[in-house]
Amino acid sequence: MSLLIVGSLAFDDIETPFGSSLNTLGGSSTYIALSASYFTDQIRMVGVVGSDFEQQHFDLLHSRNIDTRGVQMVKTGKTFRWAGRYHYDMNTRDTLDTQLNVFADFDPEVPAEYRNSEFVCLGNIDPELQLKVLGQISKPKLVILDTMNFWIESKPEELKKTLAHVDVFILNDSEARLLSGDPNLVRSARIIRALGPKTVIIKKGEHGALLFTEDGIFAAPAFPLESIYDPTGAGDTFAGGFIGHLTRCEAITDREMRRAVLYGSAMASFCVEKFGTEKIAAVDLLEIEDRFQSFRELSRIDG
Numbered sequence: 001m002s003l004l005i006v007g008s009l010a011f012d013d014i015e016t017p018f019g020s021s022l023n024t025l026g027g028s029s030t031y032i033a034l035s036a037s038y039f040t041d042q043i044r045m046v047g048v049v050g051s052d053f054e055q056q057h058f059d060l061l062h063s064r065n066i067d068t069r070g071v072q073m074v075k076t077g078k079t080f081r082w083a084g085r086y087h088y089d090m091n092t093r094d095t096l097d098t099q100l101n102v103f104a105d106f107d108p109e110v111p112a113e114y115r116n117s118e119f120v121c122l123g124n125i126d127p128e129l130q131l132k133v134l135g136q137i138s139k140p141k142l143v144i145l146d147t148m149n150f151w152i153e154s155k156p157e158e159l160k161k162t163l164a165h166v167d168v169f170i171l172n173d174s175e176a177r178l179l180s181g182d183p184n185l186v187r188s189a190r191i192i193r194a195l196g197p198k199t200v201i202i203k204k205g206e207h208g209a210l211l212f213t214e215d216g217i218f219a220a221p222a223f224p225l226e227s228i229y230d231p232t233g234a235g236d237t238f239a240g241g242f243i244g245h246l247t248r249c250e251a252i253t254d255r256e257m258r259r260a261v262l263y264g265s266a267m268a269s270f271c272v273e274k275f276g277t278e279k280i281a282a283v284d285l286l287e288i289e290d291r292f293q294s295f296r297e298l299s300r301i302d303g
């Protein structure tokens with residue numbers, strides 16, 4: 001099934017207590033697309049880059065069969081840039097710099113051949129741009145949205161307007177508290193579901209994720225890893241694995257949503273094992289299935 005992804009394509013400067021990486025390929029849609037590419041080969045990307053985005057970066061996306069005809073290149077501008085520093089626990093980070101660059105004047109134009117996309121993933125960018133993209137898709141089967149504190153703080157009303165058109169909303173615990181104004185995550189999820197999305201997923205970094213649906217709550221652990229190099233993109237990679245799994249399901253049931261959360265968690269666990277997109281660009285399908293099974297074993301108590 002076809003999956004349209006909009007979000008940032010970026011160059012990131014990342015610092016962790018254990019190393020750093022400058023000018024590395026990142027961006028919400030890059031991580032989402034790479035992660036989802038292990039589940040469907042009909043991925044379409046909409047976004048914008050500057051003249052500093054090189055052929056090798058496109059080649060990497062094409063090597064995973066990702067269609068980038070919807071990515072505009074603004075020759076006079078620079079690609080979006082983000083810099084972040086992780087704290088010692090690797091679970092929290094400070095954003096040091098965000099430069100919107102070509103995203104500041106981006107007017108997304110969804111190519112005609114993408115408008116019949118069945119699944120839509122609105123990755124982390126300006127919520128007004130997310131809505132503009134969604135308005136150009138004829139009849140999506142499922143729309144998921146990811147965002148971050150930057151947009152909750154700077155464009156809360158625009159975000160709420162966009163959320164009214166969304167089926168699944170993915171955000172992390174501090175973002176959920178910020179958006180709902182409530183410190184309790186269960187109540188936060190209820191408040192956020194009332195804004196539109198029937199399904200809300202709250203990610204809790206190394207403590208896993210909570211899925212809130214009409215049918216109840218499902219808790220998934222995060223994979224206990226000995227070495228975590230770089231958590232950047234883990235949230236987007238989670239979203240890519242989550243929606244990727246759903247694209248291959250005949251029906252989107254509560255059970256498949258739960259399995260999708262485990263696939264998302266499995267993909268995110270690969271992402272953090274190397275810097276940037278290095279690991280997520282080259283996993284193999286057996287590894288993914290293995291980790292999915294390990295996830296199931298993690299909290300199983302029956303035989």
Ligand code: AMP
Nearest residue numbers: 008010026027082124232233234235236
């Ligand atoms: P995550 O770690 O999943 O939150 O995603 C990190 C990625 O999001 C990085 O590769 C950044 O380039 C990108 N990013 C950071 N801030 C923003 C923002 N305000 N809008 C869009 N993308 C962003």
